Amino acid sequence: MSTQRRALTSLILEQRSLYAIGSTFVAIGLAAALSYPLLIKRLIDDGVLAGNMARVNELALLLLVLLAAEGVATVIRDYYFNLAAERLTARLRQRVFDHLLRQEIAFFDSRNVGELTARLWDDVTVVGRVIGEPFGAAVRFALIGVIGTVLLIYTSPLLSVLLVLAVPPIALTAWFLGGRVKTRSTQTQQAYAEAGIVAEESLGGIRTVRAFAQEPAARARYGQRLMAAVEAARQRILANSLRAGVAFVAGEGAALAGLWAGANLILKGRLTSGEVISFVLYGFLVARGLRRASDFWGDAVRGLGATQWIFELLGREPHVPIEGGVRLARVEGAVALEGVRFHYPARPDVEALANIDLRVRPGEVVALVGRSGAGKSTILNLLLRFYDPDEGRIAIDGHDVRTLDASWLRSQIGVVLQEPVLFSGTIADNIRYGLTERSDAEVAAAAELACAREFIERFPAGFATTIGTRGVQLSGGQRQRLAIARAVLRRPRVLVLDEATNALDSESEAFVHQALRALDYGPTTFIIAHRLSTVINLDRVVVLDRGRIVDSGPHEELVKTSPV
Ligand code: ADP
DSSP states (O other), rough: OHHHHHHHHHHHHTHHHHHHHHHHHHHHHHHHHHHHHHHHHIIIIIIITTTTTHHHHHHHHHHHHHHHHHHHHHHHHHHHHHHHHHHHHHHHHHHHHHHHHHHHHHHHHHHHHHHHHHHHHHHHHHHHHSHHHHHHHHHHHHHHHHHHHHHHHOOHHHHHHHHTTTHHHHHHHHHHHHHHHHHHHHHHHHHHHHHHHHHHHHHHTTHHHHHHTOOHHHHHHHHHHHHHHHEEEEEEEHHHHHHHHHHHHHHHHHHHHHHHHHHHHHHTSSOHHHHHHHHHHHHHHHHHHHHHHHHHHHHHHHHHHHTTTHHHTOOOOSOOSSSSSOOOSSOOOOEEEEEEEEOOTTOOSSSEEEEEEEETTTTTEEEEEOOOOOSSHHHHHTTTTOOEEEEEEEEETTTTTBBOOOOHHHHTTEOOOSSSSOEEEEHHHHHHHTTTTTTTHHHHHHHHHHTTHHHHHSSSSGGGOOOOOGGGTOOOOHHHHHHHHHOOOOOOOOEEEESTTTOOOOHHHHHHHHHHHHTTTOOEEEEEEGGGGGSSSSSSEEEEEEEEEEEEHHHHHHHHHHHO
16 A cells, blocks of 8 residues: 555656646635635624625625636636646556566466456546546545634634534544445456456457357356446445445534524524524535545545556566666677576476577577477577576576676567567558668568568558558468568577468478578577478477477488477
């Protein structure tokens, strides 16, 4: 909770100028609101009861001016507080997103992306709702409560005692039911996040859902999560309504009690009518102020309950930092795995790599082969520093990768992963992917090398063709070719191809491999491929089985004896 409060405070402080302007108008509105009862007292005692018409008109006009001032102040206050809240939520969302981007890959192994994106949207919105205009209003009401109480005591200490009776029930219910509201809202948000997962999985995999006719099942799963959310929300609403009800009855009841006692005091001649009316008006103001402040407290507790994870996340340091460390002036491309043992954090029982020793010379082309699950991709994952080994080390040109700047290291490695991901945008954008300074000619050359130029130029818009999210308008083979072009455009010293050509026909596959071998600067290359027959000019084949290297040697010898 304290990190949560600190983070929120720092976010609010970032918007302090907006909040400061908003607060100034809170003060103006407040001064107006607190002046009415005093003026009304005068209007009754000095005007009506004294039969002074001019005084009545004068005071009525003053009241009107105050009313207008309060109206304007409210508009300006709401504008600034809501604007501050909007900016603050955008900042918070950006911060959470940045923080998610920085987390190590293992973090994502144990979390669902649908859930993260749903929460990034929903939960931050909840924060925004609390710290905008409701926050401004609550500050106002809390101040009205406090200053109004002082004025009440000033007007009639005796009657004030009656109003103070309302405070304990309001405070007690707010405290007692507040905790309940918080846990229930955490549960509600959790259930909605789970519904988000179901929606993301079902819509993301709509082809599979359709092909297996599983729409009713998907619908039922979604419905279940929504019902769980509604049930948790119902309990939250009940607790919150009870709290609001108690605050209402206690607050307004105390003000009525004040009215009754005040009437008695008038009859006994101990107070003037104006004083009693002014007192009762203050009483209602204070009661309403405390009640609204207590309502806000309920909402704030709910908002904070729903968003605890955000602040926990903001306090989380990634296990593998994405930057910081040595950047080498030049990379030759020697890669060494020395006594590497590794298991995935999400699967502690399976040793994905058990004592791997592998030294690869600069420019060497090495194929990793072995049954599915043997640990081939894991080697590449460690090389890219998606994970760090449990034991042993991985070195580039003799430098332990843990001492190198991880972002820089990755920029030296060109990679085509098993399921190449394209982003919405044009084909050229996807090949450049961040390297905006590369010329069109360089992009075209990379596409040529990846055997992609021909199909790209057949599109009417060529390289400017836009592709849908995740490249759905392209075939698997086309996506792979774009991913290869993306990797080679970077002219990496180390090239990593994880099943990068398995969707191509063998002719194109052979062609791509030939082109990659012909790269003028000879990058160190790791290839994972099922059909080694189409991969030419390999220097070495390394055979893996259950996380160990079981054989290693030149291509021709091993292709004959290899188990795959
Ligand atoms: P290959 O590439 O040879 O098919 P992998 O290197 O992908 O095999 O997998 C090696 C082992 O690690 C397998 O037992 C696999 O189930 C496990 N594994 C792979 N990726 C993960 C992951 N992200 N989380 C947990 N276990 C994983």
